[in-house]
Amino acid sequence: MKKRYTLEKKQWDDPIEHAMPERARVPASFDIGGVRIAPATVLAPMAGVTDTVFRRFIKNASMFSTGEGGDVETATTNQQSGCGLIMTEFTSADGLSRMRETKRKRYLTYYDDEHPISAQLFGSNPVTLADSARICQDAGFDIVDLNLGCPAKRVVACNGGSGLLRDLPLIGEIFKAVRAAVSIPFTVKFRMGWNDKNIVCVELAKMAEDCGLNAVALHARTREDGYTGQARWEWIAAVKDAVSIPVIGNGDVRTPEDAAAMVEKTRCDAVMIGRVAPANPWIFRQIAQYTATGRYDSPTDQDRYRMIRDYFQKMVEEIEMENANEIARAEAITAAGQIAREKQARDCVGKMKQFAAWFTHGVPGGGALRKQIFDAKKGAAVLDAVDEFFTRRAEAAVASEEDEVVPAELVPAGEYCD
Template sequence: MKKRYTLEQKHWDNPADHPMPEHARVPATLTIGNVKIAPATVLAPMAGVTDTVFRRFIKNASQFSADADSNAANVEAATSNQQSGCGLIMTEFTSADGLSRMRETKRKRYLTYYDDEHPISAQLFGSNPETLADSARIVQDAGFDLVDLNLGCPAKRVVACNGGSGLLRDLPLIETIFKAVRAAVTIPFTVKFRIGWNDANIVCVELAKLAEDCGLNAAALHARTREDGYTGQARWEYIAAVKDAVKIPVIGNGDIRTPEDAAAMVDATGCDAVMIGRTAPSNPWIFRQIAQYTASKEATGVGTYDHPTNDDRYRMIRTYFQMMVDELAIEEQAEAARAAAITASGQIARDQRHRDCVGKMKQFASWFTHGVPGGSALRKQIFDSKNGAAVLGAVEHFFETKQAVEEANAEAILA
């Protein structure tokens, strides 16, 4: 059976419990080139996930209040981006070949972001040095703060084009790409990669040194091979080896499920920041929790953080789905402004966007309802919905019914 690397299948295999040293915590800040990132946490680029709606949603979900009653009271506002626990967000990986060939109007859609997303990094994949350099210039001209090269995606369709982790088998070509992109842009240039193609081809230390020699500003390592996919345990010792080998900032990625995991990775590897991927869709509060954990540990020596209530989950699901519907309306208004009449092809494109919106709602429902009692019933209602309004109605009905039952039970107890 062929392997397919989809986010839905990226579950953890018997996740390890890491020892928690007394003073372990995520750094308050990280500087990549001339870009300050605070705190030192990064939302990983995820295909089909980290579009502008999800990125802004994560920034909002990660915000904390630095008041006297908050666990985050000791996290100074000056060391955080808009008091968000997420320091840096990244786009979905984008094909350099596709980007360089797109019309300007379509290119803007792929590179859409909003002012409140800064600092933001655009991730590119491809294998042609000149095309990647051209696309990096496009990214820079679009106002992104950083540009990143994907050398980690294990998906077969990407590897087949020698993109993503497929390039790990060709370090000389990687060097050519590094030099071409570095010469093309002045914004910080980073790379995200895996430890190697397989256990017989571990190249992470050599690759990190190459990145440093070619003028890259930071390196992010997902501590698995391409052959591993998302199975087994991330091997953090390779993050430590890379950190020991280079002076540029090193960002650790792999198996961070909790604030404790984030602190343990920093302690075990010495990495300068942590990158979080598949935990974010199922627990959008993870960045805020890390900020709270860090602040409370600094203040009291004991790391604590808030856990979402059912009301929190309701607001989160409702907010994200509404943001998707609103973004769809913005796209349609922009399209209507460009065309006096809706052509047949335009109508087809509009219908496809609506299907994509509803499809993504259904995709995210399985993550967002994780841990919600009776969540399977809500997922079924969402999956049976035909449009965005129906999805929002299903969410409203589920949580209103749940609240009514809880209130009735409480009254019965008091009686």
């Protein structure tokens, strides 16, 4: 049976529940080259997820301040938020080097409030990767990162992502070519190896340090593991013992307790969060709060409502802005241009539906909202469905305070918590 590595399928296998460590906490900061990352938490690059809308959304959802009068919604820089470093979706170096400048800008779009931000590339040609790294540097990215972890078949088939883990000499050539091409910090994210018979993470980390890379991030699984089984944190510890450059740990961090436990068990310099972020975009804020106070808050219904609606609204606005830019560039609205704009609108709604499953995780009756969103044809209809759902929930909460009765229609039969 073929494996499909989609985010929806990346569920945890019998996750380990970690107790709150008495001593260890996620570090307040660490440095990648000359770039200060504060706090020491990183949003993992995720294909189809970590576009500019999601990155900015995570940054704003993650804001946390312990100062007097501090508010998680106070405007702040990324270094002051609960998420220390944001990473782009992985981008094909081959595609980036070939595409037109206008299209390239769309792929490399980011905003000033996303700094520090890292651009992640994948590919297997040292020259092409070096050229693409220079493009990212010229575009103003703070860090460039090489993907040696993606297990997707279509990426591995091109000898990209984790496919390169079978060819350490070629990885060495890539490290040297990219390092020579850019002056900004250069990092790599990789897996333990191709399979259990080919564990190369320690050797690879040493090679990265020898070639002048500024940090390494290890997802403690093999390519063959995909996203199954337990992440083997002991290999993060082994990499940390082997090199002096910063080591970022990745794999099975679902809660602030998990993040603290990873630091305690591996002594890693930072923690990278991936698949939990779409379902719980407050995870970075919770880690920051737990680090500062020893406790953290769970999101309320109003938090979820504001989060879902704000994210979808930002997505609609981004599509509208792209359309406006297209119109401004065009001398006339051609049939092809109109088709392209209609496709963008459909893509926007499609992405809303994709995120609906994650954003409504843990919401009682969330299946009803998902059905409304999946049936919607336009972005406005999605927003209306969100408004209606949470308005009804708020009204039900008021009613339950008065007579402790929740209207049955708000809780579909056989369903309580998604």
